[in-house]
Amino acid sequence: MAKIIVVTSGKGGVGKTTTSASFAAGLALRGHKTVVIDFDVGLRNLDLIMGCERRVVFDFVNVINGEANLKQALIRDKRIENLYILAASQTRDKDALTKEGVGRALDKLSEDFDYIICDSPAGIETGAIMAMYFADEALIVTNPEVSSVRDSDRVLGMLSSKTKRAQEGDEPVKEHLVVTRYAASRVGKGEMLSLDDISDILAIPLLGVVPESETVLNSSNAGQPVVLENEADAGGAYKDMVSRFLGEERPMRYTQAKKGFFDRLMGR
Numbered sequence: 001m002a003k004i005i006v007v008t009s010g011k012g013g014v015g016k017t018t019t020s021a022s023f024a025a026g027l028a029l030r031g032h033k034t035v036v037i038d039f040d041v042g043l044r045n046l047d048l049i050m051g052c053e054r055r056v057v058f059d060f061v062n063v064i065n066g067e068a069n070l071k072q073a074l075i076r077d078k079r080i081e082n083l084y085i086l087a088a089s090q091t092r093d094k095d096a097l098t099k100e101g102v103g104r105a106l107d108k109l110s111e112d113f114d115y116i117i118c119d120s121p122a123g124i125e126t127g128a129i130m131a132m133y134f135a136d137e138a139l140i141v142t143n144p145e146v147s148s149v150r151d152s153d154r155v156l157g158m159l160s161s162k163t164k165r166a167q168e169g170d171e172p173v174k175e176h177l178v179v180t181r182y183a184a185s186r187v188g189k190g191e192m193l194s195l196d197d198i199s200d201i202l203a204i205p206l207l208g209v210v211p212e213s214e215t216v217l218n219s220s221n222a223g224q225p226v227v228l229e230n231e232a233d234a235g236g237a238y239k240d241m242v243s244r245f246l247g248e249e250r251p252m253r254y255t256q257a258k259k260g261f262f263d264r265l266m267g268r
Helices: 016-029 060-064 099-110 126-133 146-159 164-168 184-188 195-202 214-222 233-245 261-265
Strands: 003-008 034-038 083-086 115-119 137-142 174-182 206-211
Touching: 003 016, 003 126, 016 034, 016 083, 016 115, 016 137, 016 174, 016 233, 060 099, 099 115, 099 126, 115 126, 126 146, 137 146, 137 195, 146 195, 174 195, 195 206, 206 233, 214 233
Parallel strands: 003 115, 003 137, 034 083, 034 115, 137 174, 174 206
Antiparallel strands: none
């Protein structure tokens, strides 16, 4: 049976889809058969970041409505063996997702995949609830700013009350914190929350820290998960994140401000 992982947060624009794409790609690179599903019905951005927008014929809603089967709708990544994408619909609204339909699709995918990554839309409405309802584990993505962390705290409340596990009294969804767009130099100036501040507020284990980087935007525009950028700090951060998720020890890199030329010269 596959493990179902939702990538979620209350606030938009924090890097959920970027994280979904790179986390799924990272798992596939480690040999795990992985599918990433776009739950953002009506907007659909995952296929752009994955670089497969021109290959979308059928989408997740087509599968739920019985208009296509999973074999027709799944898109196999051309770069990474074991990685598949299931795009969202651009022409329907989020009410097209039903618990019964989503459950059937996930059950079918669980027969063939090791991991199912659910890329949640922003907010706390139907699409977000559908993305998290069947989850076994959750990546809560936040930026180091007060509004983002506060919204993530609301999502934690939903994970503890709105999911299938919560409603059936099973073991709770296992939660992991992912901090994106982190700039240690700005934290030192008091312009961003520190990792300790965020951890104190949300009180869930820190899985990874992704540094603020132009590479993330450039990779998204190029249709390539940033985890494939071997020379980039952001790519390394996502690789470390996947390793920790799989139970391996990795130091938490990219959390300290880089030293400038004169700092290095003076031995500071």
